Amino acid sequence: xxxxxxxxxxxxxxxxxxxxxxxxxxxxxxxxxxxxxxxxxxxxxxxxxxxxxxxxxxxxxxxxxxxxxxxxxxxxxxxxxxxxxxxxxxxxxxxxxxxxxxxxxxxxxxxxxxxxxxxxxxxxxxxxxxxxxxxxxxxxxxxxxxxxxxxxxxxxxxxxxxxxxxxxxxxxxxxxxxxxxxxxxxxxxxxxxxxxxxxxxxxxxxxxxxxxxxxxxxxxxxxxxxxxxxxxxxxxxxxxxxxxxxxxxxxxxxxxxxxxxxxxxxxxxxxxxxxxxxxxxxxxxxxxxxxxxxxxxxxxxxxxxxxxxxxxxxxxxxxxxxxxxxxxxxxxxxxxxxxxxxxxxxxxxxxxxxxxxxxxxxxxxxxxxxxxxxxxxxxxxxxxxxxxxxxxxxxxxxxxxxxxxx
Numbered sequence: 001x002x003x004x005x006x007x008x009x010x011x012x013x014x015x016x017x018x019x020x021x022x023x024x025x026x027x028x029x030x031x032x033x034x035x036x037x038x039x040x041x042x043x044x045x046x047x048x049x050x051x052x053x054x055x056x057x058x059x060x061x062x063x064x065x066x067x068x069x070x071x072x073x074x075x076x077x078x079x080x081x082x083x084x085x086x087x088x089x090x091x092x093x094x095x096x097x098x099x100x101x102x103x104x105x106x107x108x109x110x111x112x113x114x115x116x117x118x119x120x121x122x123x124x125x126x127x128x129x130x131x132x133x134x135x136x137x138x139x140x141x142x143x144x145x146x147x148x149x150x151x152x153x154x155x156x157x158x159x160x161x162x163x164x165x166x167x168x169x170x171x172x173x174x175x176x177x178x179x180x181x182x183x184x185x186x187x188x189x190x191x192x193x194x195x196x197x198x199x200x201x202x203x204x205x206x207x208x209x210x211x212x213x214x215x216x217x218x219x220x221x222x223x224x225x226x227x228x229x230x231x232x233x234x235x236x237x238x239x240x241x242x243x244x245x246x247x248x249x250x251x252x253x254x255x256x257x258x259x260x261x262x263x264x265x266x267x268x269x270x271x272x273x274x275x276x277x278x279x280x281x282x283x284x285x286x287x288x289x290x291x292x293x294x295x296x297x298x299x300x301x302x303x304x305x306x307x308x309x310x311x312x313x314x315x316x317x318x319x320x321x322x323x324x325x326x327x328x329x330x331x332x333x334x335x336x337x338x339x340x341x342x343x344x345x346x347x348x349x350x351x352x353x354x355x356x357x358x359x360x361x362x363x364x365x366x367x368x369x370x371x372x373x374x375x376x377x378x379x380x381x382x383x384x385x386x387x388x389x390x391x392x393x394x395x396x397x398x399x400x401x402x403x404x405x406x
Contacts, residue, residue: 005145008145009142009145019039019040019352019361019362019363022039022356022361023035023037023039023040023361024037026356026359026361030359033383033387034359035359035361036359036360036361036380036384036387036388036391037361037380037384038360038361038362038363038375038376038377038378038380038388039361039362039363039377040377041186041251041256041336041337041338041377041379042256042377042379043250043251043254043256043307043337043379044311044379044380044381045254045307045308045311045312045379046254047253047254047255047307048253048254048302048305048306048307050301050302050305051253051255051298051299051302051305054297054298054301054302055294055298058073058294058297058298059073059294061073062074073293073294073297074293074294075293076289076290076293077290077293078280078290079107079280079281079283079284079289079290080104080106080107080108080276080279080280080283080290081106081107081108081262081290081291081296082108082293082296082297082300083103084103084300085108085296085297085299085300086103086104086106086107086108086262087102087103088300088303089101089106089108089262089264089300089303090102090103090105090106090264092303092304093235093264096233096235097235097237097238098238099235099237099266100266100267101264101266104276105264105265105266105267105272105276106262106263106264107262107263107265107276107279107280107283108260108261108262108290108291108296109246109260109261109262109263109283109288109291110259110260110261110288110291110292111248111250111256111259111260111261112220112221112222112246112247112248112250112261113139113143113248114259114261114283114286114288114291115246115247115248115261115262115263116140116143116180116218116220116246117143117146117282117286118263118279118282118283118286118288119178119216119218119244119246119263119279119282120143120144120146120147120149120178121146121147121278121282121285121286122275122278122279122281122282123177123178123216123275123278124144124147124148124149124177124178125147125149125177126147126148126149127148127149127150127175128147128149128150128175128176128177128178129149129150129151129152129173129175129176129177130144130149130150130151130152130176130177130178130179130180130218131151131152131153131154131168131171131172131176131178131179131180132151132152132153132154132179132180132369133154133156133163133168133180133181133182133185134153134154134155134156134368134369134370135156135161135185135187135188135340135365135368135369135370135373136153136180136182136185136186136368136369137182137186137187137220137368138367138368138369140180149177152171152176153171153369154167154168154171155167156370160190160331161185161188161190161331161340162190162192162193162196163192163196163200165199165200165203168200168203169203169207172203172204172207172215173211174211174213176207176211176213176215177213177214177215177216178215178216178217178218179200179204179215179216179217179218180218180220181197181200181217181218181219181220181236182219182220182221182223183197183219183223183234183335184223184224184226184227184333184334184335184336185223185335185336186222186223186336186338186368187338187340187363187365187368187375188331188333188338188340189316189331189332189333189334189335189336189337189338189339189340190331190333190334190335190340191227191231191234191334191335194234194239197234197236197239197240198239200217200239200240201217201239201240204217204240204242205240208242214242214270214271215242216242216243216244216269216270217236217240217242217243217244218243218244218246219236219237219243219244219245219246220246221245221246221247221248222247222248222250222251222252222261223251223335223336223337224247224252225251225252225306225307225309226251226252226307226309226312226335226336226337227309227334227335228309228312228313228316228333228334228335229334231334231335237264237266241266241268241269241270242269242270243266243269244263244264244265244269244275245263245264245265246261246263247261247262247263247264248260248261249261249299251307251336251337252306252307253299253302253305253306253307254307255295255299258292258295259291259292259295260291260292260295260296260299261291262291263279265279311382312337312378312379314382315337315378315379315380315382315385316333316337316339316378318382318385318386318389319339319376319378319385319388320332320333320339322385322389322392323339323341323392326389326392326393326396326401327396327401328341328342328392328396328401329341329342330342337377337378337379338375338376338377338378339375339376339378340365340373340374340375341362341373341374341375341376342372342373343364343365343372343373343374344399344400344401346371346372347372348364348365348366348371348372348373348374349364351364351374351399352364352374354395354398354399355374355395357398358391358392358394358395358398359391360388360391360392360395362374362375362376363375363377
């Protein structure tokens with residue numbers, strides 16, 4: 001018999017993945033070119049050529065060195081990852097963000113999801129609370145539940161989807177152990193501005209003093225490099241000393257299936273040495289053991305590379321302009337590759353179901369802790385976006401959305 005915890009997980013299983021599967025089934029039935037699947041944040045841009053070149057070069061070099069080379073490239077290493085890779089990551093962060101990391105401050109991980117799970121295993125006790133800013137990536141619920149902690153949702157300001165600071169202050173308690181910040185945000189594409197991050201940091205400092213506890217800010221950063229309209233990449237350790245960074249190369253290098261990322265712990269964080277040791281142990285005891293060896297070496301050679309932002313920017317402009325001109329209400333994304341759309345009359349279920357009739361696959365907002373909206377992942381081909389607009393026009397007409405021609 002399966003566990004009670006897994007039975008509970010059935011009830012909250014990923015709506016994103018469910019819609020992805022439904023989109024695949026629809027594509028088989030009607031033809032992929034006739035289905036507009038905006039369900040999954042699966043990058044459409046290829047990995048930079050340097051990634052493939054690095055992989056081939058590493059494999060060739062290992063083969064030339066025989067068994068010893070193969071052992072070095074594909075064998076075990078420290079649970080934290082290769083020392084030279086961690087050193088390269090630290091130096092890259094220091095150059096870009098004026099930080100002070102060394103190799104011992106970095107732990108290579110199985111993506112950002114693996115990173116958040118080893119962070120949670122290291123810092124959470126049963127009954128602890130993790131504050132999240134709605135809307136948020138729904139899997140955070142499961143990550144916290146893995147360690148018998150609970151998610152506490154903070155409402156947004158519905159005008160701009162920055163956090164509601166009054167609600168945030170009210171939700172912080174003596175049980176709060178962590179706060180997750182995801183900027184650029186999935187699912188809204190909103191970037192939390194410096195003043196927002198400063199206010200978050202100020203409240204956390206205040207609550208730490210009030211409760212006599214350490215509250216860690218977990219910065220979930222898979223979209224860090226995906227910013228538009230003159231916005232700049234940010235790094236949250238400068239705002240708050242108890243920040244732990246979880247990063248993934250899934251989006252910046254279009255490598256989601258390779259599951260490679262890292263956690264960075266600044267020296268000024270409370271119990272920094274114990275945190276690092278805990279992360280290393282958690283990497284092992286959760287069964288990751290270490291991040292994929294070949295991919296560690298490959299990304300270390302591509303830290304200055306990034307995916308084709310112009311590709312996503314074109315999709316962003318095309319989809320946002322197209323939908324707003326049809327009368328849909330959308331938050332203009334400043335980063336990531338998602339469009340957050342208000343469901344007509346706030347009826348997300350009806351909106352999603354109506355979309356399916358026009359072969360449009362969307363994910364309902366309640367999957368992100370914010371009902372009444374839908375998320376569109378525009379990390380698809382240009383053709384998919386362009387060809388979807390007539391279908392959206394039909395959907396707008398069906399749902400009596402007044403068109404804005406001005």
